[in-house]
Amino acid sequence: MENEKCPLNICDGSGIITFEDNSFIECECSRAMHIQHYLGKALLPSAYKNKTFYDFDPKHEKQTEILDKLIGYVRDWDILSKEGIGISLLSKETRIGKSHLACAVAHAIIEQNQKSIDQDIVLFINVTNWIDRWKAFYARFGKQAEEEFIDNDERQKEIDTLCSLDTRMNHADLLILDDIGEVPGSEYVSSKLYSVIEFRTSNNLSVLMTSNHPWEIIANKYGDDGIRITDRLKEKSSAFTFYLDEPLIRKIVKKNKK
Numbered sequence: 396m397e398n399e400k401c402p403l404n405i406c407d408g409s410g411i412i413t414f415e416d417n418s419f420i421e422c423e424c425s426r427a428m429h430i431q432h433y434l435g436k437a438l439l440p441s442a443y444k445n446k447t448f449y450d451f452d453p454k455h456e457k458q459t460e461i462l463d464k465l466i467g468y469v470r471d472w473d474i475l476s477k478e479g480i481g482i483s484l485l486s487k488e489t490r491i492g493k494s495h496l497a498c499a500v501a502h503a504i505i506e507q508n509q510k511s512i513d514q515d516i517v518l519f520i521n522v523t524n525w526i527d528r529w530k531a532f533y534a535r536f537g538k539q540a541e542e543e544f545i546d547n548d549e550r551q552k553e554i555d556t557l558c559s560l561d562t563r564m565n566h567a568d569l570l571i572l573d574d575i576g577e578v579p580g581s582e583y584v585s586s587k588l589y590s591v592i593e594f595r596t597s598n599n600l601s602v603l604m605t606s607n608h609p610w611e612i613i614a615n616k617y618g619d620d621g622i623r624i625t626d627r628l629k630e631k632s633s634a635f636t637f638y639l640d641e642p643l644i645r646k647i648v649k650k651n652k653k
Contacts, residue, residue: 479599580616
């Protein structure tokens with residue numbers, strides 16, 4: 396079987412460049428394909444899959460500072476990841492760059508960390524979509540479903556898929572939890588979210604979270620588990636908690652002279 400064409404038009408498609416003295420080096424296409432594999436495996440949204448720090452356009456000086464600190468986080472990833480240090484990206488506004496920056500962190504970490512093809516360097520999970528999949532499963536195959544209409548093979552396949560995803564969430568080097576606080580906080584939702592965060596923080600595995608809500612609202616949304624969820628996230632991201640909203644300009648009002 397012939398080798399596929401090198402996407403960079405450098406090697407013969409084998410991923411190896413061979414010289415006249417029979418020495419050889421790995422072609423850049425091999426690394427590029429490895430990175431693309433991990434980007435796909437990370438489940439990054441299509442719109443953000445190739446977002447990097449370099450195409451992020453800061454809207455104000457504070458975002459420029461945040462960008463620099465996130466680049467520093469990636470640079471020190473080998474050290475920070477051993478302590479489970481995470482990142483919290485918060486804002487009151489939507490479409491302000493949280494997901495872009497989260498995926499830029501993912502992209503940069505994947506670029507500088509090449510591992511076994513079976514390992515998850517980064518895993519991106521939108522919290523609402525994750526919970527909705529579990530709810531849809533129980534709605535279709537749960538105790539209230541009519542047994543005669545249940546395809547047991549299909550049910551087993553779906554539960555295997557969902558449990559496999561949960562296992563990956565527990566063990567990925569970096570888990571990105573996008574839009575925490577958007578899904579309504581039932582006891583079931585709170586328990587699922589707390590279980591993942593507790594496992595990861597207890598085992599020094601990093602979490603990058605994004606939210607359009609302040610810590611207090613996130614805590615209130617998730618009942619008894621809410622404080623424990625936010626406390627663990629805040630503890631592990633204390634040095635990397637960033638608010639992306641534009642700072643309010645305080646106006647100094649001079650008192651009228653009598």
